[in-house]
Each structure stands twice: as C-alpha cells, then as structure tokens.
Amino acid sequence: MRPGSSGAVADGSLEVIVLGAAPSAPQPDGQGSGLLVRSRGTSLLLDIGVGVVPQLGRIMDPYALSAILVTHFHADHYLDLVSYRYGLPWIGVTGERVPVLLPPGGRQQLEGLAAAICEGADFFSRALDLCEYDPAASVEVGDLAVSFVPSQHYVDAWGVVVAGPGGHPRVVVSSDTGPNPALVEASRDADLLVAEATLEHAAEDVQPRGHLTADEAVAIGREAGARRVLLTHLPTARRPALRAAYTGIRPRVTVARPGLRITLTARSPHPAASAGRAVRPALPDDGGAASGERP
Ligand SMILES: [Zn+2]
Ligand SMILES: [Zn+2]
Incomplete structure (x- = not known):
C-alpha cells in the first residue's frame, strides 16, 4: 500500500484518524498528540507527540505523508520527530523530503533539539523539508487548506483549521x-471540533489559563455551532466517565482514543481532489458536511 494517496477516502470527504490522545504524562495507551487528516489525495499529520510514529505506521507508510504540522513545542506535540528522523537514511539523504510545517522560530528550535540528543545542527534539515509557517496566513497542503488560530497556552501555540477540497x-x-x-x-x-480537555477541574490550571476542562471544550463547540466535538488530550482513565457524561447531547461528543476514525462526508459535490505534497499559500472556504465513524 502507498497510503500517502489514502485511496480509501472518497472524493470530497475527509477522514480524521486519532493516533495519540493523551497529555504529556505517561500512561497506558497514552501516546502524545497526533491526528491524521486525510483526503483522497493528501495525508496531513497534525502534531507528532511521543509514540505517534509507531501508531502512524499501523495506518500508512509514515514517509508517504504529504506534510507534518507542529502546533507548538511541548514534548507531547513534537518529540517523535526524533524517531521519525531516525527512520530516514543517515548519510546523503536524497529524493523527495516530507515537509514539516513549524511555528515561527521552529528551525532554531529543532537545531537545539538536535544538539540535546548529540546530533549535528542539520540533523533534521538534511532529511526533512523544514518550513516555518506564518500563523496569520494560510497554507495549502495538497488539496487541503490550512489556517491557524492563536491558542491561549503557556507557550506560543496555534490551533489549526483544515478545510477539504472546495x-x-x-x-x-x-x-x-x-x-x-x-x-x-x-x-x-465546523463539521468537527477536535478540542483538548486536559483538566478535570478548572481550578487545576494556573493563571493565565492554558488548558480546558471537558465541559469548557463542549461549551465551545455548542457556542460555535460545531456539528460534532471530539475530546482529546486527556488522561486515558477519564475516557469512560466522559463517554457516559456526554451521551445523547448536542453537539454529538466523542472521546478520542488511538485508532478512532471519523469520516466527514461533504453534502455537496466537490471538484476532483488533486494529489501531491505541494505546500503553498491558500485561502479556505466554509461549508457543511455529514459525518460517520468507524472504530
Ligand atoms: Zn499538550
Ligand atoms: Zn502544550
């Protein structure tokens, strides 16, 4: 299989696959953040936290990705770039490189990470196509349009809006x-809001705040009129209680776990998707979709 072409995704649809849904503390079934968004022609990995690369390998050739995007430089969102890099040729890397879209300052950040693991400054740049995105602009990854939302976090961080073809x-x-x-x-x-729900109680947070409770995450989805909310970035032990708490409400709420797939199907016809790793400026539109899920 050459899943960079993600042949199972229908024209005009998007498939969202959870690769990791835990926060930074280690726990069973607790990969860091990783979400694969696929159209028929494009596979975009959003965040590459600890343990995400082996999960990705269960789904597709990790090196057939259209691009990797890092939302911020906390370990649970980017540290598996190290193992990803070790899977590439050591000397004389040639051929097409996977683009890695980094927050501003990302190249210097990765040079520092390379130094911390006793590698050369070009450890990442020699094998990957490192690009720093402008959070005020949009980017096209294959047939997906990507734009950014400033987060309220302890470090600079950006949420991501991904729009399918059309x-x-x-x-x-x-x-x-x-x-x-x-x-x-x-x-x-939005057809789907993937919202972090790290906290059990808001009082656990510091000021200014940097994480959400599940109730806060669901309230954001409801206020925004999102059709569905996927809760993620939470301790695995809380999943059963959260599933029970949000059964039967609107918007529909799903609790993320590795391997979960959600298919979003466009309600109106779209132009045929185009394949490739092209990364270029773009301006996404808005639109509606129906959704389905498979385990
Ligand atoms: Zn995190
Ligand atoms: Zn963080």
Missing part, C-alpha cells in the same frame, strides 16, 4: 489552549 468539510483542531474566543470564532459551523 472548502469543506472543515475540521478545527484546538491544539493546547485555555478558554479562547478565537477558537469559538474559528469553529463556527
């Missing part, structure tokens, strides 16, 4: 954030 379906991914009006605005009528 502007929909539209997925909004919160990254790590506290209460965040910009996230509400970005999530208006």
Whole structure:
C-alpha cells in the first residue's frame, strides 16, 4: 500500500484518524498528540507527540505523508520527530523530503533539539523539508487548506483549521489552549471540533489559563455551532466517565482514543481532489458536511 494517496477516502470527504490522545504524562495507551487528516489525495499529520510514529505506521507508510504540522513545542506535540528522523537514511539523504510545517522560530528550535540528543545542527534539515509557517496566513497542503488560530497556552501555540477540497468539510483542531474566543470564532459551523480537555477541574490550571476542562471544550463547540466535538488530550482513565457524561447531547461528543476514525462526508459535490505534497499559500472556504465513524 502507498497510503500517502489514502485511496480509501472518497472524493470530497475527509477522514480524521486519532493516533495519540493523551497529555504529556505517561500512561497506558497514552501516546502524545497526533491526528491524521486525510483526503483522497493528501495525508496531513497534525502534531507528532511521543509514540505517534509507531501508531502512524499501523495506518500508512509514515514517509508517504504529504506534510507534518507542529502546533507548538511541548514534548507531547513534537518529540517523535526524533524517531521519525531516525527512520530516514543517515548519510546523503536524497529524493523527495516530507515537509514539516513549524511555528515561527521552529528551525532554531529543532537545531537545539538536535544538539540535546548529540546530533549535528542539520540533523533534521538534511532529511526533512523544514518550513516555518506564518500563523496569520494560510497554507495549502495538497488539496487541503490550512489556517491557524492563536491558542491561549503557556507557550506560543496555534490551533489549526483544515478545510477539504472546495472548502469543506472543515475540521478545527484546538491544539493546547485555555478558554479562547478565537477558537469559538474559528469553529463556527465546523463539521468537527477536535478540542483538548486536559483538566478535570478548572481550578487545576494556573493563571493565565492554558488548558480546558471537558465541559469548557463542549461549551465551545455548542457556542460555535460545531456539528460534532471530539475530546482529546486527556488522561486515558477519564475516557469512560466522559463517554457516559456526554451521551445523547448536542453537539454529538466523542472521546478520542488511538485508532478512532471519523469520516466527514461533504453534502455537496466537490471538484476532483488533486494529489501531491505541494505546500503553498491558500485561502479556505466554509461549508457543511455529514459525518460517520468507524472504530
Ligand atoms: Zn499538550
Ligand atoms: Zn502544550
């Protein structure tokens, strides 16, 4: 299989696959953040936290990705770039390199990471196509349009809006954030809001806030009119209680676990998807979609 072409995804649809849904503390079944968003022609990995690369390998050739995007430089969102790099040729890397979209300052950050693991400054740049994104602009990854939402976090961080071919379906991914009006605005009528729900109680957080409770995450989805909310970035032991707490409400709430797949199907016809790793400026549209899920 050459899954960079993600042949199972229908024209105009998006498939969202959870690769990791835990926060930074180690725990059973607790990979760091990793979410694969696929159209028929494109496979975009959002965050590459600890343990995400082996999970990705169960689904597709990790090196057939269209691009990797890092939302911020906490370990549970980018540290598996190290193991990803070790899977590439050691000397004289040639051929097409996977683009890695980094927050501003990302190249220097990765040079520092390379130094910390006793590798050369070009350890990552020699094998990967490192690009620093402008959070105020949009980027096209294959047939997906990607734009950014400033997070409320302890370090600079950005949520991500991914729109399929023709502007929909539209997925909004919160990254790590506290209460965040910009996230509400970005999530208006989204087909899926993937929202972090790190905290059991808001009082656990510091000021200014940097994470959400599940109730806060669901409230953002409801206020924004998102069709569905996927809760992620939470301790695995809390999954059963959260599933029970949000059964039967609107918007529909799903609790993330590695391997979970959600298919978002466009309600109106779209132009044929185009394949490739092209990464270039773009402006996404808005639109509606229906959704389905398989385990
Ligand atoms: Zn995190
Ligand atoms: Zn973080």
